[in-house]
Amino acid sequence: MHPTEILLSQDQIQKRVAELAAEIRRDFPNDLHLVAVLKGAFVFLSDLVRHMSGHVSLDFMALSSYAKGTTSSGEVRLLKDLDTTLDGKNVVIIEDIVDTGLTLMYLQDILRARNPRALRTACLLSKPSRRQVDAKVEYIGFAIDDRFVVGYGLDYAEQYRNLPYIAVLE
Ligand code: IMP
Numbered sequence: 001m002h003p004t005e006i007l008l009s010q011d012q013i014q015k016r017v018a019e020l021a022a023e024i025r026r027d028f029p030n031d032l033h034l035v036a037v038l039k040g041a042f043v044f045l046s047d048l049v050r051h052m053s054g055h056v057s058l059d060f061m062a063l064s065s066y067a068k069g070t071t072s073s074g075e076v077r078l079l080k081d082l083d084t085t086l087d088g089k090n091v092v093i094i095e096d097i098v099d100t101g102l103t104l105m106y107l108q109d110i111l112r113a114r115n116p117r118a119l120r121t122a123c124l125l126s127k128p129s130r131r132q133v134d135a136k137v138e139y140i141g142f143a144i145d146d147r148f149v150v151g152y153g154l155d156y157a158e159q160y161r162n163l164p165y166i167a168v169l170e
Pocket of ligand 1: 100102150
């Protein structure tokens with residue numbers, strides 16, 4: 001399997017990420033705490049924060065979604081927890097993609113229990129036709145069809161995260 005068609009170009013992604021950053025900052029103009037999900041969200045996060053001025057803090061979590069090939073099994077395991085508390089903070093979860101929604105639902109539930117002042121979610125990509133649970137996502141970069149994509153942080157067997165665009169894997 002290898003990447004074939006480019007689904008979203010570098011320019012398209014950069015433009016949309018700048019818009020999302022502005023939208024999030026409009027909703028949270030003061031203190032903002034971003035929680036990124038490793039590893040897939042690292043590129044999205046790094047571009048996003050560079051479009052935000054003022055007080056922004058970051059933390060990271062790592063989850064394993066027990067992926068079997070290119071489909072998620074629905075089981076989620078916490079591999080790395082946050083370093084700091086969420087108590088009273090305006091938190092936005094930064095995810096690469098929402099597919100079935102199971103990973104996000106799990107994450108939102110555990111983070112909500114830590115008493116943030118606000119909890120929202122930003123995903124660069126969404127595959128609405130694949131949703132199994134109704135995980136709420138306030139900021140979505142692009143809705144895409146049910147195809148397996150790589151690049152811009154997204155991998156297949158740890159490869160292709162470095163591509164500056166998003167491509168379909170066939
Ligand atoms: P969900 O729990 O089914 O929503 O799966 C979310 C996780 O599956 C994402 O954080 C990705 O790690 C992975 N994933 C889902 N679709 C894709 C894809 O098209 N390319 C790469 N990873 C994907």
